[in-house]
Structures are given as structure tokens and as C-alpha cells.
Amino acid sequence: MTADLKLGLNLGYWPASPPPGQLELVTTADDCGYASLWTAEAWGSDAVSPLAWYGAHTKRIKLATGLIQLSARTPACTAMTVATLDHLSGGRVILGLGVSGPQVVEGWYGVPFPKPLARTREYVDIVRKALVRDEPVTADGPHYPLPYPGGTGLGKPLKMILHPLRPQVPIYLGAExxxxxxxxxxxADGWVPIFYHAERGPKAYADALAGARPGFEIACPVTVSITDDVSAGLQLVKWTVAFYIGGMGARTVNFHYDLMGRLGYADEAAEVQRLFLAGDRAAAAAAVPDDLADGIALVGPLARIRERLALWRDSPVTTLLVGGVRDPAQLRALAELF
Structure with missing residues (x-):
């Protein structure tokens, strides 16, 4: 159970162009006491540049990458980026990292995807070494060896020139x-899930989280739709779920599809994927169960959302990352519920 459930604003990544009005949302969240602001990246807008812009227009809200893709930057580059942004923002950065998937890693970044767990472990270790700045950074792992064991042979261990404002920036991992x-x-210091179900999530992830240290954070993206038409609000959530089950991955390798099975929706996910890949996206969205969409979102009038918040307070989630809200007045209304 979470005694003090916090709010974050989840902006995600941009579509074809920057969405209008985001700066007003950010400053509203900052003024209303939202704990954190999260940006993302896929194969379009990056996660860091918007945070630098928003950080210059805010005072207290934490600036979180949700998520930086490992294959987009070397661990040394990520450490430099985090140290720079942390100085500019006065120590407000949370570093969220994720491996993404093979379609993006191999199709967009042109690097191999295998061994994601080992790569993540090495990556986090190097970032932390660079930020602590105790000594020149070396690493002997197979994925990110430092110095590089080849090339000219002139590489040598280096220590970051910049002295980080905080040698221990919080690191969260996105994982399914x-x-x-x-x-x-x-x-890690925290976990960023996707499609965490308020009622089924605690049981589904209990074993995996058994080794978490005290103070471990769970920052969970949640689509929020404040509306009197619950059915219409859920339909928007269903479209997103159908897209991830059917389109964000291959037929044989799709982590989002696999997650639905662990939450108890294996048969339903198979039908959603079948319909989506057959080109019938409307039918795929309609095939997403209501209780699945309702369990991963907050939909309805404020009174209903207030009631359903009890489910999240009874879960191990520590921060709800509000997504889908485009009206500053609604952000204020949600803050009042907390």
C-alpha cells in the first residue's frame, strides 16, 4: 500500500509535430504541486531536449526521462547529458532508462538487440561510475567495454571533466x-511499468519486486480521461492498448502482448493481435476488455476517479504519471483530489 501517492505529468513523445499548449500544462503542473514531469522517445522527438526547455520555465517539478532508449546513446553520453541537465535544473533530474524492442533497436539504431538484461546492467553501472567521478571509468563487460579494446589502441580511461551536481542521480528502469x-x-531506484493494472498488477509483479530495496519507487503511466461518458473514455484507452498489442512489436516477439497474458488476458490479447494485424483496427480496439482498459486508466467524472484512486493507493505504485490530459484546469482538478 502507498501511504502518499504522488502525481506526475506524463507528456510522452511528440507525434508528427510538437503538440500545442504543452508548456502551459507543464507550468500548471509545477504550480499545482505535481512531483515530476516525464518525457519519452521512440523514433521521433528525443526525451531530453524538451526537458531542458521545460526546466527553464519551472521551479520545482522534477524532470524525468520516461524513457531514454539505451541504444540511442552510449552510457558515457547519457552520463554527460544527465550531469549537464542536472546542473541546469538545480538537481531535478530523474534518469529513466529502457531497452526498447528489437524493431527499434535494430531497425532504427542499427545495433543488435540481444542480451537486454546484461546490457542494462552494464549500462547502469557505467553511468553511475561516471557520475560518482571517483576515478577514470573502466568497464570490462562485453557490451560497453571501456576503453574500447581495439581501434587505434590509443584509448585510455577518462574521468568526466564536469563535476556533477549530484553524484547519485535517481535511475529508474522501464521494464515489462x-x-x-x-x-x-x-x-535501480525505481521502476516505470507500462499497462500496470491497479487490481491485477500487485499479484502479477509480486515475485519480481520481492527484492526491491526500501524506498524503491514505482512511477506508473496512467491515461486519465475526465468525462461523463465512461464508455467513450474507455474506448480511447482501448485504441492505445490495441496499438501496442498489435503494432508495437512483431507477431512472434511483442513484450506488450506477453504482458497481457501475465495479467490474465491471454485469449483476449490473441484476438486483439489477430484483428490488428489483419488490418481491422477498429475491431481490435473493440476486442480489448472493458476491465482491462479500466484497470490501467482513470476514466469518468471526478467522483468516479476519486473512488478508483483507492485501488491505486492500495497498490505498491508510488507515483501516478497522468497522461492524456490536455486541459490545465483538469490538471488542477486532479491535484485537488490528492
């Missing part, structure tokens, strides 16, 4: 599979 979540509980 049980082993990935267990890795987050072992080596």
Missing part, C-alpha cells in the same frame, strides 16, 4: 518482463 522487473528492483 518478470526478469527485467526483477533487475530494476535489484539495481
Amino acid at each position: 518482463g518478470p526478469r527485467n522487473v526483477a533487475l530494476a528492483a535489484e539495481i
Whole structure:
């Protein structure tokens, strides 16, 4: 159970162009006491540049990458980026990291995807070494060896020139599979799930989170739709779920599809995927169960959302990352519920 459930604003990544009005949402969240602001990246807008802009217009809200893709930057580059932004923001950065999936890693970044857990472990270790700045950074792992064991032979261990404002920036890992979540509980300060079900999530992830240290944070993205038409609000959530089950991954390798099975929706996910890949996206969205959409979101009038917040307070989630809200007045209304 979470004694003090916090709010975050989840902006995600941009579509074809920057969405209008985001700066007003950010400043409203800052004024209303939202704990954190989260940006993302896929194969379009990056996660860091918007945070630098928003950080210049805010005073207290934490600036979180949700998530930086490992394959987009070397661990040394990520450490430099985090140290720079942390100085600019006065120590407000949370570093969220994720491996993404093979379609993006190999199709967009042009690097191999295998061994995601081992790569993540090495990556986090190097970032932390660079930020602590105790000594020149070396690493002997197979994925990110430092210095590089080849090339000219002139590489040497280096220590970051910049002295980080904070040598221990919080690191959260985005993860879906049980082993990935267990890795987050072992080596990270927090976990960023996707499609965490308020009622089924605690049981589904209990074993994976058993090794989490005291103070471990769970920052959970939640689509919020404040509306009197609950059915219409759920339909928007269903479209997103159908897209991830059917389109964000291959037919044979799709982590989101696998997650639905662990939450108890294996048969339903198979039908959603079948319809989506057959080109009938409307039918795929309609095939997403109501209780699945309702369990991963907050939908309805404020009174209903207030009631359903009790489910989240009874879960191990520590921060709800509000997504889907485009009206500053609604952000204020949600803050009042907390």
C-alpha cells in the first residue's frame, strides 16, 4: 500500500509535430504541486531536449526521462547529458532508462538487440561510475567495454571533466518482463511499468519486486480521461492498448502482448493481435476488455476517479504519471483530489 501517492505529468513523445499548449500544462503542473514531469522517445522527438526547455520555465517539478532508449546513446553520453541537465535544473533530474524492442533497436539504431538484461546492467553501472567521478571509468563487460579494446589502441580511461551536481542521480528502469522487473528492483531506484493494472498488477509483479530495496519507487503511466461518458473514455484507452498489442512489436516477439497474458488476458490479447494485424483496427480496439482498459486508466467524472484512486493507493505504485490530459484546469482538478 502507498501511504502518499504522488502525481506526475506524463507528456510522452511528440507525434508528427510538437503538440500545442504543452508548456502551459507543464507550468500548471509545477504550480499545482505535481512531483515530476516525464518525457519519452521512440523514433521521433528525443526525451531530453524538451526537458531542458521545460526546466527553464519551472521551479520545482522534477524532470524525468520516461524513457531514454539505451541504444540511442552510449552510457558515457547519457552520463554527460544527465550531469549537464542536472546542473541546469538545480538537481531535478530523474534518469529513466529502457531497452526498447528489437524493431527499434535494430531497425532504427542499427545495433543488435540481444542480451537486454546484461546490457542494462552494464549500462547502469557505467553511468553511475561516471557520475560518482571517483576515478577514470573502466568497464570490462562485453557490451560497453571501456576503453574500447581495439581501434587505434590509443584509448585510455577518462574521468568526466564536469563535476556533477549530484553524484547519485535517481535511475529508474522501464521494464515489462518478470526478469527485467526483477533487475530494476535489484539495481535501480525505481521502476516505470507500462499497462500496470491497479487490481491485477500487485499479484502479477509480486515475485519480481520481492527484492526491491526500501524506498524503491514505482512511477506508473496512467491515461486519465475526465468525462461523463465512461464508455467513450474507455474506448480511447482501448485504441492505445490495441496499438501496442498489435503494432508495437512483431507477431512472434511483442513484450506488450506477453504482458497481457501475465495479467490474465491471454485469449483476449490473441484476438486483439489477430484483428490488428489483419488490418481491422477498429475491431481490435473493440476486442480489448472493458476491465482491462479500466484497470490501467482513470476514466469518468471526478467522483468516479476519486473512488478508483483507492485501488491505486492500495497498490505498491508510488507515483501516478497522468497522461492524456490536455486541459490545465483538469490538471488542477486532479491535484485537488490528492
